[in-house]
């Protein structure tokens with residue numbers, strides 16, 4: 001009986017292996033499917049640990065989530081080369097902005113996430129089963145992207161609470177995933193919060209995934225991600241009139257860094 005199961009299991013694994021070798025789209029679908037299952041299972045386990053250790057929704061749970069997600073890279077052969085971690089060592093709260101390429105970014109996020117830091121996320125994430133539960137327990141700030149006024153209200157509230165509670169807030173200013181090797185124009189919410197709260201902006205840049213991950217061509221192999229945490233940009237004394245300049249400055253610095261880290265020649269043109 002047990003031998004039968006073993007033979008069936010081996011046959012299924014062999015079949016999957018052959019399919020993966022033969023078809024890049026099967027390979028891609030299986031690897032992404034595995035990533036999603038891993039997220040769902042790991043979130044369930046992490047949620048239990050968070051509830052047992054901290055009892056409910058708190059930024060302290062991010063330490064547990066970070067420890068769990070940091071193991072994911074070993075399953076996918078993803079390696080990180082991190083520079084500039086010392087730039088996170090600013091006193092008190094800050095806004096962290098980074099480029100956003102894929103759902104795989106959760107690995108890169110947790111690889112460098114400082115203590116006492118929560119992310120801004122789309123509210124739809126709440127409805128992704130255990131992943132929704134873990135984002136809730138970790139203190140993720142949910143925004144409704146379909147309603148500018150409600151998103152702006154939530155962001156303004158964040159500007160007040162982040163100072164009162166001494167937390168850093170991680171925002172993806174492109175507002176959506178973008179795996180083209182370039183940046184989308186930045187939305188200004190993150191920079192409004194930074195100016196309203198008078199806290200520094202810390203840019204974080206991940207090199208382009210396109211050499212090892214590309215959903216369009218169904219490419220997903222192992223690969224190296226370079227991460228650079230750039231020096232904080234101060235906002236003390238800035239007003240809402242300076243938000244556009246601050247956004248452009250950050251965009252240009254991050255775009256240059258993205259091209260440098262990805263080995264792509266820089267373009268002279270200013271795309272702001």
Ligand SMILES: CCCCCCCCCCCCCC(=O)SCCNC(=O)CCNC(=O)[C@H](O)C(C)(C)COP(=O)(O)OP(=O)(O)OC[C@H]1O[C@@H](n2cnc3c(N)ncnc32)[C@H](O)[C@@H]1OP(=O)(O)O
Nearest residue numbers: 039119121122148151152155172173175187188189190192
């Ligand atoms: C185990 C596995 C998983 C574990 C995971 C755990 C971690 C999970 C992590 C999850 C990660 C999940 C990651 C994700 O889910 S990423 C997706 C969700 N995140 C974002 O969208 C963040 C970036 N977006 C923004 O910042 C947008 O600006 C918002 C959303 C705020 C509005 O966007 P919208 O498109 O609706 O409008 P608009 O940007 O055209 O702005 C309109 C006007 O309003 C002005 N304005 C904007 N804001 C403010 C303000 N505060 N005070 C005053 N004014 C403000 C602005 O300057 C503009 O005016 P003008 O300049 O044109 O005159």
Ligand SMILES: CCCCCCCC/C=C\CCCCCCCC(=O)OC[C@@H](O)COP(=O)(O)O
Nearest residue numbers: 036039040102103106127128129131175176177
């Ligand atoms: C009971 C309901 C079950 C639902 C099951 C849903 C399955 C989902 C399983 C795993 C998902 C793993 C996702 C990890 C978290 C990824 C966060 C993320 O990267 O969100 C994307 C968001 O930044 C931008 O979204 P868009 O590019 O605008 O779109």
